[in-house]
Amino acid sequence: MPRTDKPQPPRWSPLAAALRAPVDGVTWRALGYVVVGAVLGVLAISYLYLAVISSVVLAVTLVGIPLAAGYVALAREWGRLYRWLARTLLRIDVSEPDGFRRRQGALATIGGALSDRVGWRALAFLLLNSVVAVCGGYLALMLVAVAAVAVLSPLIWWIGDPINTDSEGVAHHSFVQFGDFYFDSAAKLLLLAAGGALVLFFVAPWPIRGVAALGGILTRWLLGSSPADARVRQLERSRSGAVEDAAATLRRVERDLHDGTQARLVTIGMTLGRAQEKLDAGEDAGELVAVAHATTKDSIRELRDLVRGIHPPALDLGLGPALETLTARNVIPTQLSVHMTGRPSPGVETIAYFCVAELLTNVGRHSGATTCRVEVDGDDRWLRLAVHDDGRGGAETGAGSGLAGLTSRVETVDGSLTVHSPAGGPTTVTVDLPTEGVR
Numbered sequence: 001m002p003r004t005d006k007p008q009p010p011r012w013s014p015l016a017a018a019l020r021a022p023v024d025g026v027t028w029r030a031l032g033y034v035v036v037g038a039v040l041g042v043l044a045i046s047y048l049y050l051a052v053i054s055s056v057v058l059a060v061t062l063v064g065i066p067l068a069a070g071y072v073a074l075a076r077e078w079g080r081l082y083r084w085l086a087r088t089l090l091r092i093d094v095s096e097p098d099g100f101r102r103r104q105g106a107l108a109t110i111g112g113a114l115s116d117r118v119g120w121r122a123l124a125f126l127l128l129n130s131v132v133a134v135c136g137g138y139l140a141l142m143l144v145a146v147a148a149v150a151v152l153s154p155l156i157w158w159i160g161d162p163i164n165t166d167s168e169g170v171a172h173h174s175f176v177q178f179g180d181f182y183f184d185s186a187a188k189l190l191l192l193a194a195g196g197a198l199v200l201f202f203v204a205p206w207p208i209r210g211v212a213a214l215g216g217i218l219t220r221w222l223l224g225s226s227p228a229d230a231r232v233r234q235l236e237r238s239r240s241g242a243v244e245d246a247a248a249t250l251r252r253v254e255r256d257l258h259d260g261t262q263a264r265l266v267t268i269g270m271t272l273g274r275a276q277e278k279l280d281a282g283e284d285a286g287e288l289v290a291v292a293h294a295t296t297k298d299s300i301r302e303l304r305d306l307v308r309g310i311h312p313p314a315l316d317l318g319l320g321p322a323l324e325t326l327t328a329r330n331v332i333p334t335q336l337s338v339h340m341t342g343r344p345s346p347g348v349e350t351i352a353y354f355c356v357a358e359l360l361t362n363v364g365r366h367s368g369a370t371t372c373r374v375e376v377d378g379d380d381r382w383l384r385l386a387v388h389d390d391g392r393g394g395a396e397t398g399a400g401s402g403l404a405g406l407t408s409r410v411e412t413v414d415g416s417l418t419v420h421s422p423a424g425g426p427t428t429v430t431v432d433l434p435t436e437g438v439r
Contacts, residue, residue, distance in 0.1 A: 021205040030205075030212035031144075033089040034137045037215055041133030044078065044126040045072075051123075069113035075122035076100060077087035079223040082125065086219045090212060097121075127213055128202040134212040144204045150176075150196025154189040170430035189191035262300040268292050319349045323374065326357055329365045332372045332389075343433040348413060352376075352385055355417075355431050356408055359387040362403075367391025367427060378435060385431040403429070 021027050052073040058064035079097075084090040097118045101354065102109055149156075153176060156162070164174045164182065174184035176192065183189050271292040275285035314322035320338040327334040343354065356374060363372050369391035377384045397419055398401040407417045414434055421427040 017432075018202055022201040024205075027205040027209060029089045029091070030209045033085060033212045033215065034133070034208050035131070035135035035393055036085060036089075037143065037211075037314045038137035040081075043314060044130045045134070046122070047078070047376060048126055048130070049241055065114075066110050069110045070079065071343075072119035072123065073113045075098065075119045076124065078119070079122035079264040082129070083223055087218055088394055090216045091214045092217055092219065097223070097225045106298075113369075121222045125218055132211060132214050132218065135274065136207075136214065140204070140207040140211050143207060144200065147200035147204055148182050149236045150297070151193050151200055153183065153192050157186075160396060167363050225366075257288070264295050268295050268299070271295065290315070315346075315349050315353055318343060319352055319376070322349075322353055323356055323376065326360065327374055329370065330360050332360075332369055334360065334372040334374060336374045336376075338376040340382050340383070342378065342435065344378065344383050344430060344433070348383060348433050351409055351415070352431070352433060354412065356385060358385065359405055359429055360396075363387070363389045363391065363427075366424075367393075369425075370429075378390055381435060383435050385433075387429045388426060390426045392423045393423050393427050395419050395421035395427050395429070408430075 051068070055064045055068035055071065058067060075333065083096070085092050100112070100116060100118070102112070138214045143355050157174070162174065162178060164184075174182040176183045176189075183192050272289050275288035275292065278285040278288065320340065323336055323338065327336045343349070360372065360374075363369050367388035367389050371390050373388040375384075375386040375388070377386075395403065397407055401415065403419060410417045410431055410433065416432050418430045419427070421429075
């Protein structure tokens with residue numbers, strides 16, 4: 001059910017793309033990447049050869065083990081270099097992998113380096129990319145060089161005055177031939193130059209782009225953070241958000257109990273003590289008992305509000321009825337539409353309820369809206385909440401906004417929150433939650 005609406009890049013027809021290729025910045029950046037990659041590929045092959053030979057030969061002396069660990073650790077720096085090249089020349093945003101965590105003790109550090117998945121993936125990248133960069137880059141650059149020589153062939157023929165002798169001893173004013181066919185006249189060389197220009201400007205860009213694109217794919221695949229690493233980081237953020245949210249809730253409950261309910265209970269105790277003293281003295285204590293009774297009612301009401309802030313009692317009937325009560329009390333006229341085929345887990349229901357409550361509060365405080373609409377759709381896997389308003393727009397999820405806190409809460413169960421709020425409105429905030437919580 002989650003969706004992401006991304007702007008689509010402009011589409012060029014194949015003919016338009018071919019005509020743009022010679023002047024397109026993508027082609028020139030790809031050419032730079034291929035040239036630099038070919039040079040680095042040769043160095044990388046030397047690095048791999050030295051790593052294997054020195055580690056294997058010196059393994060019998062135990063020196064090869066820490067040496068191999070050093071090569072694996074140093075491969076991270078190769079990865080950092082190639083990620084920089086991909087960002088600079090290919091405009092590819094490659095996520096940074098987790099940093100190497102040093103351990104206490106030399107043996108532990110060596111063991112950590114030898115088991116470093118990021119380092120081994122970088123070594124695998126060097127091996128595969130070296131083949132692509134050296135072989136593919138060589139072929140692509142040779143095509144460019146041959147085409148460039150063909151384009152310059154009339155000038156070379158005119159200035160150099162080359163002579164080529166065939167097998168029968170016949171001299172030809174030519175330096176280019178295909179079999180027994182010699183380019184020995186201006187007309188033939190102009191035809192050759194035209195063919196070379198066609199290849200140079202409209203054919204050669206595509207092999208170059210292909211080699212660069214393959215290098216970019218390998219960079220993303222082996223040098224970026226793996227799906228497992230990204231998942232671990234996301235779970236760590238979610239866990240941190242859940243812990244902070246729970247701690248904030250506990251602090252709020254403790255503060256409300258200490259400053260509110262506890263103070264009232266103390267007051268009740270003191271009032272009843274004074275009433276007991278009056279009764280012992282034979283005086284009328286009705287007024288003090290009435291005060292204690294009223295204070296008791298206020299304390300019960302505060303406790304109910306406190307419990308409602310932890311788990312709204314309205315959710316006992318389900319999310320739909322709870323949202324009906326919530327929207328009916330909203331200060332802005334609000335329409336509610338609920339379509340659910342099942343009931344989410346209690347934790348997800350609680351998050352969904354508080355998300356809608358917070359979003360409606362934000363609409364009332366900041367949007368200047370006159371109408372609001374809440375839509376709830378759910379199936380056996382996903383629950384989607386959408387809050388629409390006709391306000392002024394401009395809502396953001398950056399740090400410091402209430403939406404940032406909602407995003408953290410939603411991410412604790414692997415959910416997502418998206419905001420579409422152009423200046424001038426309207427605003428739509430969409431929350432997607434898995435019905436069973438963390439998956």
